Amino acid sequence: MNDNNQLDMDYIRDLYNNMPEIWPENDKWYTYTHDQIEKHLKKYAEREKISDTMMVLDAGSGGNTYGIPGDHYHIDVAYEKIKHLPNAFLASVEKMPFEDEIFDYCMCVGSVINYCDPYKALDEIRRVLKKDGKLFLDFDQSKSWEFVFTSNFNCNANIIDTFNSGERDRTWVFSVNFIEGILKTLDMKVVKKHYYHSLSPLAYHFTYDDAKAAKYARLDKFVRYIPILNKISCNTIIEIEK
Numbered sequence: 001m002n003d004n005n006q007l008d009m010d011y012i013r014d015l016y017n018n019m020p021e022i023w024p025e026n027d028k029w030y031t032y033t034h035d036q037i038e039k040h041l042k043k044y045a046e047r048e049k050i051s052d053t054m055m056v057l058d059a060g061s062g063g064n065t066y067g068i069p070g071d072h073y074h075i076d077v078a079y080e081k082i083k084h085l086p087n088a089f090l091a092s093v094e095k096m097p098f099e100d101e102i103f104d105y106c107m108c109v110g111s112v113i114n115y116c117d118p119y120k121a122l123d124e125i126r127r128v129l130k131k132d133g134k135l136f137l138d139f140d141q142s143k144s145w146e147f148v149f150t151s152n153f154n155c156n157a158n159i160i161d162t163f164n165s166g167e168r169d170r171t172w173v174f175s176v177n178f179i180e181g182i183l184k185t186l187d188m189k190v191v192k193k194h195y196y197h198s199l200s201p202l203a204y205h206f207t208y209d210d211a212k213a214a215k216y217a218r219l220d221k222f223v224r225y226i227p228i229l230n231k232i233s234c235n236t237i238i239e240i241e242k
Helices: 009-018 028-048 118-128 176-185 200-207 210-223
Strands: 055-059 071-076 088-090 103-108 129-140 157-164 167-174 189-196 235-241
Touching: 009 167, 028 129, 028 189, 028 210, 028 235, 055 118, 103 118, 118 129, 118 176, 129 167, 167 176, 176 189, 176 235, 200 210
Parallel strands: 055 071, 055 103, 071 088, 103 129
Antiparallel strands: 129 235, 157 167, 189 235
């Protein structure tokens, strides 16, 4: 790894290129994460009436479309995961090989933005989205029980060491307010937010066992009705309009 102020992109590229599965079915934490993303994406696609003729950008796709209709364009730094797909491009979300304003929708999920400079990534997504284009963004936030009693809790941005499908990993975490501030600067509007993995990070904070901690994810459906607690979570989904 590099020093504490940056991520080693060669390491990230190798990690994902060599990972057997982006969403391993035997990993309860990531199975739940995948299911939450897919569930909300499908509701979003149905509500937005996304059709097969619409241009959809999968930013850091890992080869996944989550069953969403559209003419999909995949970009990823881990080319091994997308090279078998049509419209696959080896690129970072921070600098994409597309013209301005060509996509109707963008999906940036699986905490892809946690490996990026968020301003550069969101500005680039804004650039390639059409006027009134929309973004479905999922990321790891810092207001998580995993970081309680540490300087990382609810920090604007910091690099942390964490876990990833059985591997150790290093990523950024951001506060929701920090990301919303960037979006406001870019004249992008937050439409809706959803928080998940609420109490599972608390279990992980004490056990350092993500498989055991994942069992507590089932309590999300109750925590979302509890004021204050409902915004403390590992993951956040934001629906955004340009």
